[in-house]
Structure formats: C-alpha cells, structure tokens
Amino acid sequence: MMPERQFTVIGSAESGKTTYFAALYYLLKNADSQYAFRLNLKHEILDRTYLNEISQKWAELEEIDHTVTGFWGKLELPLTDKDDNNPFVVFIPDLAGEFFNKTLESRTWEKAFADQLSQSYGILLFINVLDYRHVVALSGKPQRDPKKVQARNESQIVLWEPDIQKLPSDVVYTDLIQQVYYQNQSQRYYLSIILSAWDVIVNAPSKREQAFYNHPEQYFRERFPMLSQFLESHSTTFHMKVFGVSAYGCDPTRAEQRQQLEDVEPFERVKVVGPDGPSHDITLPLLHLLTND
Numbered sequence: 001m002m003p004e005r006q007f008t009v010i011g012s013a014e015s016g017k018t019t020y021f022a023a024l025y026y027l028l029k030n031a032d033s034q035y036a037f038r039l040n041l042k043h044e045i046l047d048r049t050y051l052n053e054i055s056q057k058w059a060e061l062e063e064i065d066h067t068v069t070g071f072w073g074k075l076e077l078p079l080t081d082k083d084d085n086n087p088f089v090v091f092i093p094d095l096a097g098e099f100f101n102k103t104l105e106s107r108t109w110e111k112a113f114a115d116q117l118s119q120s121y122g123i124l125l126f127i128n129v130l131d132y133r134h135v136v137a138l139s140g141k142p143q144r145d146p147k148k149v150q151a152r153n154e155s156q157i158v159l160w161e162p163d164i165q166k167l168p169s170d171v172v173y174t175d176l177i178q179q180v181y182y183q184n185q186s187q188r189y190y191l192s193i194i195l196s197a198w199d200v201i202v203n204a205p206s207k208r209e210q211a212f213y214n215h216p217e218q219y220f221r222e223r224f225p226m227l228s229q230f231l232e233s234h235s236t237t238f239h240m241k242v243f244g245v246s247a248y249g250c251d252p253t254r255a256e257q258r259q260q261l262e263d264v265e266p267f268e269r270v271k272v273v274g275p276d277g278p279s280h281d282i283t284l285p286l287l288h289l290l291t292n293d
C-alpha cells in the first residue's frame with residue numbers, strides 16, 4: 001500500500017481555497033523540475049474531473065465558482081520526490097466555506113470533518129486579505145429597547161450575531177483554531193497560513209499597507225493579534241508558517257491586469273512570499289506540511 005497523508009483545509013467562504021488547489025494541480029501536472037516534489041503519473045487517481053475542471057479555469061485566468069455547500073471536493077494528489085523515490089498520496093478535501101459557519105454557533109463539526117482532522121497532521125488555513133474585517137470597538141451598553149438604541153447612535157452598537165461573514169476576521173479564525181485545539185489536544189499540527197489574494201497588498205492605496213508585501217508574517221501578527229498570541233502560546237501543538245499567496249498573480253476581476261498576465265508562463269504568474277522571501281513556488285505551503293522542518 002502506498003503511504004497516505006491526510007491534510008485538512010480550513011477557511012471561510014471566498015477565502016481562496018479552490019483557486020489555490022486549481023493552480024497547484026495545474027502547475028504540478030505541467031511541471032518539469034521547479035518543485036521539490038512532482039505528480040506521480042504512475043498512480044491512477046480515482047476521479048480527476050473536479051481537479052481538471054478547476055485547473056483549466058485557473059489556466060485561462062477565469063474566476064472559479066463558489067464551491068457548493070455540502071460538497072467535499074476530491075483532491076487526491078499522488079506525489080513523489082524528484083528522483084521518483086518515496087511515492088505517497090496526499091488527500092486534501094476542498095469544502096464550501098459555509099461549512100465553517102455553523103461551527104461558530106454550535107461549536108461542533110460534522111463527524112467526517114472531525115475524523116479528517118484527527119487523522120491529519122497538517123492544516124492549510126486560508127485567509128483572503130480582500131475580505132479582512134477589523135475588530136469593532138464595542139462602545140456603550142447594549143440597550144433592550146431598539147428605539148432607544150437608534151436614538152443614541154446606531155453605528156456604535158454592534159449586536160452579537162454568530163455570523164462568520166460579519167464578525168471580525170481575528171475572532172472568526174481564533175475561534176476555528178481554538179476548536180481544532182480543544183478537540184485534538186494531544187495532536188501536533190504543521191500549520192500553513194495562506195494569506196490569499198496577496199497581489200492586493202502590493203496594489204493597496206496606502207504605502208503602509210504596501211510595505212507588508214514582503215512581510216506576510218508581520219501582516220498576520222498585526223491584523224490577527226489574538227490568533228497570533230494563541231498560536232504562539234500553543235507552539236508545541238501548532239508549528240506555523242505564514243505565506244502571502246497570489247494564486248492568480250493578479251486581480252481576476254480587472255481586465256487590464258489579466259491582459260498583462262496572458263503572455264506570462266503559468267509558473268511565473270503565481271506569487272508566493274514566505275519566510276524565505278518572494279518566489280513563484282506554489283508548493284511551499286504544502287512543503288511545510290510535508291517536510292516537517
């Protein structure tokens with residue numbers, strides 16, 4: 001039997017999960033020797049339909065549809081190291097982001113996900129920088145009478161709602177990671193944090209924001225102070241690396257940016273900024289989980 005490795009993917013809706021896998025599969029399939037490992041073509045994948053469909057869209061710089069709720073995308077990647085030694089298969093399920101919504105309210109996962117998590121020792125955590133929501137200051141006491149609330153200052157009072165699309169990003173992701181921790185306390189995880197749509201940072205209107213481009217870990221510490229502290233104080237459980245990843249290499253909604261990329265080799269479109277600086281290597285977040293360095 002071929003050795004298998006299970007990884008888990010965590011990320012709210014639109015966090016860049018499917019786009020990353022689309023680019024990863026396309027590039028591994030068409031790679032020469034750019035990466036530390038390659039697709040093992042001798043191994044039959046049961047079902048390539050999903051991977052082929054999303055990777056074709058990525059290659060044509062098309063946006064990929066929102067993953068349908070209830071769907072567990074099959075990502076079965078048979079890999080080997082460069083010399084064709086040590087073949088193994090990586091399983092990474094791609095899920096619709098809504099899957100994570102109800103965990104905030106119920107603080108439980110479906111059994112299939114809990115099982116996946118307990119079998120994994122690697123987690124890919126996706127955060128879309130386009131979708132960052134700041135922590136909101138809670139000023140004033142919550143009022144019972146909604147009319148009085150309106151009279152005081154509507155915008156100051158934020159009522160609690162367990163909605164993953166509205167809560168501050170730091171709160172949402174801290175809650176998700178804490179649940180991973182409390183349900184699997186004896187486990188050790190290699191954790192790659194993927195800050196997706198990283199091209200947005202280099203094109204940001206403020207110089208201060210642009211300066212984060214070569215320092216994704218700094219961005220993460222500044223924008224996710226609560227999660228950073230939690231991970232730091234649980235560093236025996238979570239062995240973390242942060243990557244700024246532009247899987248498209250541009251904003252796919254901007255025609256002029258897409259046009260600029262049309263003549264660029266697919267390998268070179270991708271931009272990944274990791275602890276060792278900028279590169280085009282889409283496999284780096286996966287490599288962190290595989291090599292356990």
Ligand SMILES: Nc1nc2c(ncn2[C@@H]2O[C@H](COP(=O)(O)OP(=O)(O)OP(=O)(O)O)[C@@H](O)[C@H]2O)c(=O)[nH]1
Nearest residue numbers: 013014015016017018019067097197246247248251
């Ligand atoms: N600018 C930019 N946008 C990106 C990039 N990668 C993804 N996006 C955008 O981010 C959004 C979400 O991408 P998906 O890959 O579909 O996200 P997902 O996590 O699979 O989302 P769900 O399937 O809804 O859970 C889309 O609008 C993409 O166009 C990138 O490299 N750059």
Ligand SMILES: [Mg+2]
Nearest residue numbers: 017018066067
């Ligand atoms: Mg998706």
